[in-house]
Amino acid sequence: MTENFDCDNCKDSLFGKKYVLWEESPFCVTCYESLYSNTCEECKKPIGCNCRDLSYKDRHWHEECFHCFKCQCPLVDKPFSTKDEDLLCTECYSNEYSSRCYECKKTIMPGSRKMEHKGNSWHETCFTCHRCQQPIGTKSFIPKDEFNYCVPCYEKQFAMQCVHCNKPIISGGVTYHEQPWHKDCFLCTGCKQQLSGQRFTSRDDFAYCLNCFCNLYTKKCASCTSPISGMGGSKYISFEERQWHNDCFNCTKVRRVPDWPRLPDREGQYPVPRLRQRHLRRAESTNQHSRNTNKPLLLINKYATAVNHVLFFFKRLTFWFFAKLQC
Incomplete structure (x- = not known):
């Protein structure tokens, strides 16, 4: 007894007929093409078992349908490009969409290396240094006045040279x-x-x-021996071919400028202790004398005291003046 050998879909006998084995199940050609064959992108018909199935990015074509969208030339076993899902031969794509070399004005063919800078394109062999004419390639370059220079040529021609x-x-x-x-x-x-x-x-x-x-x-200070720079508007003093910092020019004896003499205040207070003690002793002697004299003499003593104060002030003023001269 013979085993049945039928199509897995239509159940027709496959004895003496062509069939396709799909996932270990036999199918007649008609059922296989209707169920599993790919559809051609160009003619929208199924690609049968007797045809060559050409595929690109999950898209399929009959061999005779795989041609350039512009010139209709066959693309089988030839380089091609795509634009908006249309197949284009290299020549058509270059004429329509490829950029042109900024140097030689020729089309840059798809698949060839090109250099781009500021929206312009070059063939790799056309992108050269303007000075030495050597291809720049992937090396560093410097643009200058619409021309490109390799770094050594730019340094020789344009960079400033250090004086040292x-x-x-x-x-x-x-x-x-x-x-x-x-x-x-x-x-x-x-x-x-x-x-x-x-x-x-x-x-x-x-x-x-x-x-x-x-x-x-710079000159040195006669007091501290440090340099007198005069930087930043600092002041210094020069005397008899010697110089001092402003803060170092002091009296060599008292190390300060004598104070200006002042009159006693209302309470009889002087800035110097010795002057205050001298005034108190003079006031006590004047009060003691006034008790032993009559009233007319009191008025004379008051005027005499005032005169003494004036004379004392001028005496101190003279002392201060001579002290200034000595310093």
């Missing part, structure tokens, strides 16, 4: 006496410390930090 080392200044730098310097080259002539970002001065066109300049060239 004669090498190009790529970034930053210091300008001194209208001449460019590297920050690392602009140093104090004395201690070789960097002067960039700090106060400095110069002598004979050489730059010095403030400490070195004061120690080497």
